[in-house]
Amino acid sequence: MATRPAILHADLDAFYASVEQLLDPALRGRPIAVGGGVVLAASYEAKRHGVTSGMVGWRARELCPELTIVAGHFSEYRRLSEQVMEILGTYTPAIEQVSIDEAFLDVAGSRRLHGEPDVIAREIRRRVTAEVGLPISVGAARTKHLAKIASQVAKPDGLIIVDPARERAFLEPLPVRLVWGVGPATEARLASRGVTTIGDLARSDPDALRRIVGVAAAGKLHALANNEDPRDVRRGRRAHSVGAQSALGRSAPTPGLRAEVLGHLADRVASRLRARRRAIRTVTVRVRFVGMRSITRSTTLEHPIASTLALREVAESLASIALADNPGESAISLLAISTSGLVEEPEVQLELAVPGPAGPGAPEAAARLAVDRSMDRVRERFGRTAVGYAAAALSSRGAVPDEFRGLAEKEI
């Protein structure tokens, strides 16, 4: 007997834009975008004109002259998201929050208390609308993959329940792009071989698929297209890397610019690490040139670090190497720091392990961390902008406000 649908995927529709329309009734029913230089979210009315997130503001206005662009109420996004997640949490403890506006729920054990999955799905939609005021789409199915696809097909403000007896028929005609792991590049490669629907993908030759997308991806894609998805709903997943990046338009990569931007990024990353008593061993710097080609340079340190200055120094030296390897490039459009190899470090051990220029255990290493820690404490009391390194304090360069960055951060 087929298992009944017990996985729900709940996904708020055009979340940031919907919040703006909730806060300001004058925006309802109208094409709006959240952002400024770049669109962070578009309402459905704006999407109908072709406006998408990531699009530059002038292009969005070109596509949709009546577009209203709003700056965004970032603290409201967090507050309303928490309210929605709280509602979801009343139906099961088995919740996997994927991002600020999306979560999987396993309601297999909730029947006695709350009824069948389809009843719960309807109840969730009713309550989120009534109690929060936001539209939310829900997919209910036997697996995460099916539930996710169902919610995407249901959008906006819809509900689809996939009957286990009808799963194949449901998937068959849908575009391959809906399969988890198929992005623009894979979609194009598949299309060039005549594979456009999930049904095509399910029937495709495994060897040919491996040649197109590689061994691992081929295995997953084939399984998903054939409706096999072994993934469980997993609570409280933590990040394995921590990073920050800043787009720079078109900038000459002068030492001054590098110091300023990498100082700011290192400050964001290192203070997050310290707040969770974490340190990292591997640092990767990404430099994107004008024209979107990007390169990375990374290094793995002998001892973990968590101080802002140590991270900044490593990042600056990696950036120098990256630029020196590409002398033909005269302008850059982005700098990024990513750190990985997270370790949990007791405070004392961490301070001793921080390598300064003179090596691990150098007196200045402990001093640096001490400076960081007192700065962390001042910020805890007076806010992030209360104090910072001279370079890091001039942080307004990025196109996106720092509050927005916080919304996408995963727990570490």
Added chain:
DNA sequence: TCTGGGGTCCTAGGACCC
């Protein structure tokens, strides 16, 4: 007039060890 920000996973080659 070009393209935000925080993440995950995979591939492939090389170094190194046993």
Added chain:
DNA sequence: TCTGGGGTCCTAGGACCC
């Protein structure tokens, strides 16, 4: 001295997710 194979770690790049 030469050769082989497996495992692990590191680096660089790329596709993808939200």
